[in-house]
Amino acid sequence: MIIDHPLLGPRDASEFVYLGDASLIDRPNPDTEDASHAFYEYAYLRDNPAGLHRELWFHEAGDRSWLVVTRNTETHEITKVEFAKDVARLAGRSL
Amino acid sequence: MSDLKPLPSLNMASATIGAIQIQERTDLELASVAARRGHKADCVTQLEILLGRAPDIGQVVTHDDQFGFWVGRHQWMLCCSSQSFSDLASDVKAEFRDTASVTEQSGGWVALDVSGSTVCDMMERLCNVPLRKLGSHQVQRTMIHQMNCFALTLAPEALLILGPRSSAASLYHALTVAARSIA
Numbered sequence: 137m138i139i140d141h142p143l144l145g146p147r148d149a150s151e152f153v154y155l156g157d158a159s160l161i162d163r164p165n166p167d168t169e170d171a172s173h174a175f176y177e178y179a180y181l182r183d184n185p186a187g188l189h190r191e192l193w194f195h196e197a198g199d200r201s202w203l204v205v206t207r208n209t210e211t212h213e214i215t216k217v218e219f220a221k222d223v224a225r226l227a228g229r230s231l
Numbered sequence: 232m233s234d235l236k237p238l239p240s241l242n243m244a245s246a247t248i249g250a251i252q253i254q255e256r257t258d259l260e261l262a263s264v265a266a267r268r269g270h271k272a273d274c275v276t277q278l279e280i281l282l283g284r285a286p287d288i289g290q291v292v293t294h295d296d297q298f299g300f301w302v303g304r305h306q307w308m309l310c311c312s313s314q315s316f317s318d319l320a321s322d323v324k325a326e327f328r329d330t331a332s333v334t335e336q337s338g339g340w341v342a343l344d345v346s347g348s349t350v351c352d353m354m355e356r357l358c359n360v361p362l363r364k365l366g367s368h369q370v371q372r373t374m375i376h377q378m379n380c381f382a383l384t385l386a387p388e389a390l391l392i393l394g395p396r397s398s399a400a401s402l403y404h405a406l407t408v409a410a411r412s413i414a
Contacts, residue, residue: 143304144287148359151374197374199303219304 139205140217144198154219158190158204159180161224186210194219240341242397246407247365249414251347251370253406258312260319261336264306270330278307291368291383300383308336341399345406346389356409358382362382376405
């Protein structure tokens with residue numbers, strides 16, 4: 137499998153480490169009243185889609201960037217690769 | 232100026248195995264530069280002052296007795312070949328001030344010069360860096376025997392490998408085994 141890094145171009149998947157679902161970026165606010173339930177869902181519940189899936193990959197043997205990779209779980213086709221930092225900032229997750 | 236001498240991480244003479252020479256470089260000082268938010272342009276300007284131009288993605292820029300290379304987005308490593316061993320990180324921090332976070336890296340890395348006409352044959356047994364098409368003054372971070380290393384092409388048929396200093400002997404072992412396999 138080849139991941140098309142936004143800066144470095146196509147790189148072998150063996151250079152990367154998989155972390156999990158990209159929804160992990162959306163960490164719940166611990167100060168809300170239903171934080172306990174929100175963290176239960178955040179920690180334990182995952183969608184398991186047959187089709188497009190957004191997931192976090194770390195470029196360990198490369199520039200050490202975190203990426204959000206959109207991958208089709210049925211075909212392994214990768215349709216989009218973004219920096220996790222940019223995704224998080226767009227979602228207002230960073231100052 | 233101090234008369235202290237740095238300890239080599241390997242403390243062994245250079246090795247010649249077939250056409251390959253492997254030698255530790257003990258004259259390098261390293262400091263990493265990471266641009267703080269919104270200050271990338273300031274850092275690029277400062278790198279241009281220090282090196283002539285800022286290293287672009289995957290590039291090494293040499294300038295007199297120093298060179299710098301791209302590490303990641305908005306991050307660079309500065310290296311200085313020095314006999315004086317002042318304090319590169321402090322000097323660099325004084326130049327970049329609040330535009331970047333500067334970290335002393337000299338103690339973290341072992342630098343090995345690997346050269347010879349068969350260096351590509353040797354390295355393709357060790358890592359997935361496409362040396363034959365990489366060209367001069369390029370850098371790629373890679374894995375050599377599970378050790379995270381930088382491979383820099385500073386001259387034809389010559390590489391500088393920066394690897395974890397605490398695993399210097401393991402890295403040296405990996406290089407010599409690969410060199411022997413093609414000797």
